[in-house]
Amino acid sequence: MARRSDHAPEELKRLALEAAEVIALEEGLRGLTVRRVAERIGYAPGTIYNLFANLDDLIVQLNGMTLDALAVELGAAAGGSPATRPQRLVEAYFDFVESRPRLWSLLFEHRLPEGADLPDWYRPKLAALIGLVAEALEPLMPDRSAEARYAATVTMWAGLHGISTLAVSAKLTLVAETEPRQLGHLLVDRMLGNRDGTGPEPV
Amino acid sequence: MARRSDHAPEELKRLALEAAEVIALEEGLRGLTVRRVAERIGYAPGTIYNLFANLDDLIVQLNGMTLDALAVELGAAAGGSPATRPQRLVEAYFDFVESRPRLWSLLFEHRLPEGADLPDWYRPKLAALIGLVAEALEPLMPDRSAEARYAATVTMWAGLHGISTLAVSAKLTLVAETEPRQLGHLLVDRMLGNRDGTGPEPV
DNA sequence: GCTTTAATTGAACAATGTTCAATTTATATC
DNA sequence: GATATAAATTGAACATTGTTCAATTAAAGC
Numbered sequence: 001m002a003r004r005s006d007h008a009p010e011e012l013k014r015l016a017l018e019a020a021e022v023i024a025l026e027e028g029l030r031g032l033t034v035r036r037v038a039e040r041i042g043y044a045p046g047t048i049y050n051l052f053a054n055l056d057d058l059i060v061q062l063n064g065m066t067l068d069a070l071a072v073e074l075g076a077a078a079g080g081s082p083a084t085r086p087q088r089l090v091e092a093y094f095d096f097v098e099s100r101p102r103l104w105s106l107l108f109e110h111r112l113p114e115g116a117d118l119p120d121w122y123r124p125k126l127a128a129l130i131g132l133v134a135e136a137l138e139p140l141m142p143d144r145s146a147e148a149r150y151a152a153t154v155t156m157w158a159g160l161h162g163i164s165t166l167a168v169s170a171k172l173t174l175v176a177e178t179e180p181r182q183l184g185h186l187l188v189d190r191m192l193g194n195r196d197g198t199g200p201e202p203v
Numbered sequence: 204m205a206r207r208s209d210h211a212p213e214e215l216k217r218l219a220l221e222a223a224e225v226i227a228l229e230e231g232l233r234g235l236t237v238r239r240v241a242e243r244i245g246y247a248p249g250t251i252y253n254l255f256a257n258l259d260d261l262i263v264q265l266n267g268m269t270l271d272a273l274a275v276e277l278g279a280a281a282g283g284s285p286a287t288r289p290q291r292l293v294e295a296y297f298d299f300v301e302s303r304p305r306l307w308s309l310l311f312e313h314r315l316p317e318g319a320d321l322p323d324w325y326r327p328k329l330a331a332l333i334g335l336v337a338e339a340l341e342p343l344m345p346d347r348s349a350e351a352r353y354a355a356t357v358t359m360w361a362g363l364h365g366i367s368t369l370a371v372s373a374k375l376t377l378v379a380e381t382e383p384r385q386l387g388h389l390l391v392d393r394m395l396g397n398r399d400g401t402g403p404e405p406v
Numbered sequence: 407g408c409t410t411t412a413a414t415t416g417a418a419c420a421a422t423g424t425t426c427a428a429t430t431t432a433t434a435t436c
Numbered sequence: 437g438a439t440a441t442a443a444a445t446t447g448a449a450c451a452t453t454g455t456t457c458a459a460t461t462a463a464a465g466c
Contacts (some may be wrong), residue, residue: 004332005234009289009444027317028314029314030314030316033421033422033423034422034423034424035421035422035423043445043446044445044446044447045423045424045446045447046425046426046445046446046447047399047444047445047446049423049424049425050444050445054423054424055422055424063410077363105225105314108369108372108374109312109314110370111231111232111233111308111312111372113233114230114231114233115372116237118373118374118377122377123377123378126374126377126378127378130378132424150379151385151386151389152389152393153382154375154378154381154386155362155366155386155389155393157359158362158365158366158375158386159361159362159365159370159390160365160367161365161368161369162361162363162364162365162366162368163358163361163362163365163366165311165364165365166311166341166361166364169311170320170321171311171316171321171329171358172361174321174325174326174329174330175326175329175330175333175357176353176357178354178357182354183308183354183358183361186354186355186358187358187362187394190355190358190394190396191390191393191394192395193393212413236452236453236454237453237454237455238452238453238454246414246415247414247415247416248414248415248416248454248455249415249455249456249457250413250414250415252414252454252455252456253414257454257455258453258454258455381418
């Protein structure tokens with residue numbers, strides 16, 4: 001009944017997380033159960049508890065992977081000509097969300113039980129993401145202090161997050177015909193000081 | 204075992220929703236179970252299914268109540284001098300969220316299963332909320348078309364929502380020391396065309 | 407009082423997260 | 437190569453969940 005090193009422990013953990021990712025992609029939080037993950041990698045439910053403290057732990061680690069993937073996409077959009085960076089970042093963000101809405105939703109739909117805190121490695125991951133964007137947008141806010149720039153970036157990030165969650169949960173289409181992506185552009189342009197939501201900073 | 208008209212059916216439904224509200228206030232989605240609600244009103248679990256289609260239905264109706272309560276608060280802040288309306292609306296919004304974070308979280312933490320749509324009465328409730336704010340902010344965006352004003356309002360609303368969800372789930376404090384409320388003011392001021400986040404529209 | 411109708415129950419079912427003693431395999435030791 | 441040790445894996449078990457529904461009880465109508 002018991003085997004050994006079919007896969008190394010690290011390998012097995014990776015397999016479990018990949019299985020969880022597929023389930024989350026297809027069915028979201030509601031379909032993501034310990035038994036389903038175990039079944040998908042051909043192990044017994046109990047084995048999952050050798051790899052993770054519990055289901056919450058597994059989900060938090062999966063969310064870590066998702067943050068990494070998002071960082072890659074935003075990183076690719078953060079270079080190039082500063083003038084068009086905001087637009088490209090917004091596009092990259094919504095491309096990511098719309099290409100895997102259920103996986104992205106898991107980032108925020110999942111909440112740890114009362115009193116439990118996110119693990120220590122979570123904060124730098126998130127901070128890196130924001131930092132990346134803040135740095136990319138620095139040339140576009142030359143008149144503002146570093147604190148003001150950072151606050152503006154966090155606000156934009158939270159704003160995009162808000163637009164996306166409402167869009168994904170179908171609560172945005174209840175009140176707006178405008179594409180979420182377009183609202184994103186509007187938000188970012190305004191936050192950066194433009195008057196319209198149609199294009200890059202005018203010269 | 205069975206009784207009758209201890210309470211009229213409508214009364215019973217109200218009692219169940221009130222019980223659910225208390226549980227949600229105290230423990231959020233994770234503590235909100237059919238059995239807990241039933242126990243709290245002194246009925247058997249099965250009785251809940253006489254009043255609601257299922258737990259999802261109960262939660263959606265509770266969320267409807269929460270939207271109504273929010274509309275009352277925002278409505279009270281939407282009057283008075285137009286110049287200070289944005290600030291008062293932001294304050295009212297965060298007052299609401301911070302006074303019942305778990306109940307407010309339920310609005311967005313809860314997702315219906317794949318394929319199920321929100322009931323028909325949900326849309327007008329939400330639309331009324333947005334409409335109320337859009338109308339209140341109309342004098343502050345005199346140079347914009349009705350569509351542009353509406354888009355700006357939806358964006359602000361989604362943005363406040365994003366800031367609040369991140370704050371409530373403790374993911375905002377991971378990356379920002381600024382108070383969520385202050386980010387809210389920053390967002391609204393910028394969206395309305397101000398350059399700083401410190402006060403009402405300058406004359 | 408009897409019948410009809412409606413509300414309420416509680417036992418039952420399938421599925422969930424989680425635990426853990428028992429089991430099996432790999433590795434180390436001689 | 438046999439034996440002992442350690443590690444990984446299992447699967448049965450438990451408590452809890454949402455949900456269903458035949459049986460039961462009380463009210464309303466006659």
